[in-house]
Amino acid sequence: MFNYCEKELRFLTEKQVERFFDILNQSSELIQKERDQSYLDSLIETLTAVQDQDTSDLDLTADSMKKLGRIYSEFNRDDYDSETLRKGIQLAILKAIKVDDIQANYQITPDTIANVIGYIISGIFRGTDSISLLDPAMGTGNLLTALYNQLSNTLALTPTVSGVENDDAMFELAADSFEIQHIRAELFHEDAIQNVLAPMVDVAVSDLPIGYYPIDENAKGFATHSEKGHSYVHHLLIEFAMNHVKKDGFGIFLVPSQLFQTDEAKQLLKWMQGKIYLQGLLNLPSELFSNAAAQKAILILQNEGGHAKQADPVMLGEFPSFKDQKAFAKFLTEIDAWEEKDLK
Incomplete structure (x- = not known):
């Protein structure tokens, strides 16, 4: 009986996700066609308009309005929980990536990987009464x-969350997504490498962009910057993030599996010495x-200090x-045992 109800609930949730996505998609396609603009820009306008139930700022024909x-x-916002809304927005962004042929840095972290990261964090912080996150x-x-x-x-518990993003379109999508899900967050529309005044948190977490950071002058203040040429942006962001993590707090990042096998890794490892524990690397x-x-891979770092x-x-x-x-379940059990016996 329980399994039947669980399957029925999952089916209803999937139908709600489809229903919300259909609302976003119909609106985005209509705006895109009339404005002759990208699906992504149309989706951004849609997310604002659907929340306000207001078409007056869209400047469309009377028929389209x-x-x-x-x-x-x-x-009706009350018909949906936050996770259903997130998944509906996720589907719309995936369609934008396909329709607009958008560059790779707009790719979304798959839910399976997000769930694993959440599982690791839950295990580390089980029994706590608060947790703060920064991406x-x-x-x-x-x-x-x-x-x-x-x-x-x-x-x-209710996590405290903060995020930094430099790209205009991605920041607007993020801000709208937080708002429609009724998630309070401190968001910074800035370049993290320019030393944003972000809060100190328990956990820094990110699916890090991979590649070179183009502005060498901005990178000079980082210990992980390259002595010659451009620096790896993922190295700089790891340093920035861990500088905003409390004593004995954690950094959990999606990184290249070969992170420590490049010539540039020497600078990263040198910076970590005496400051940060490398606790895990899971491909x-x-x-x-x-x-x-x-x-x-999922990289698990921990700042020194405290416990x-x-x-x-x-x-x-x-x-x-x-x-x-x-x-997969057996591997998660091994992670549980490691967190309990070897990490804590």
Whole structure:
């Protein structure tokens, strides 16, 4: 009986996600066609208009305004929980990426990976009465909102969240997503490498952009900057993030699996010495990536101080296929045991 109800509930939730996505999609397509603009820009306008139930700022024909009014009348915020709204927005952003052929840095962290990160954080902070998060490169805010919703349920508390994003369109999408989900957050529309006055937090978490940071002058103040040429942006963001983590707080990042196997890694490791414990590096299943060079891992760092100590052993390994539920569950059990016995 329980399984039947669980399946029924999942079906209803999926229908609600589709329903909300359909509202966003109909509106975005209508605005896109009449304005002859990108789907992404149309989605940003849609997210504001659907929340306000107001088409007056869209500057469309009277006929289009009427159509949008009918579309928006189908949306009642109280009919949806935050996670359903997040997934609907996620689908709309995925469509924008496809329709507009958007560059790779708009890609969204898959929910399976976000769930694993949330699982790790939940285990570390189980029993706590508060937790604060910072994403120094939040993009569209999907990872941060996914974690907020997950941690609210697993830890039975309201996380405090902050995010930094420099890209105009991604910041607007993130801000709208937080607002429609009724998640209070401190958001900074700035370049983190220019030393944003972000708060100190318990956990820094991010699906880090990979590549070179173009403005060498901005990178000079970072210990992880390259002595010659451009610096790796993911190195700089790790340093920025850990500088905004409290004593014995954590940094959990999606990074290239080969992070410590490049020439530039020497500078990163030198900066970590005496400041930060490398607690874990868990490769994600290789099947998720087109080739070995593209493979990513979950990096677990911890600031020294407080009750922090070097985990022994460091958690190293590779997740089994997410499709192999038995092996995947066994690996999560091993993470649980490591967090309890070796990390804490």
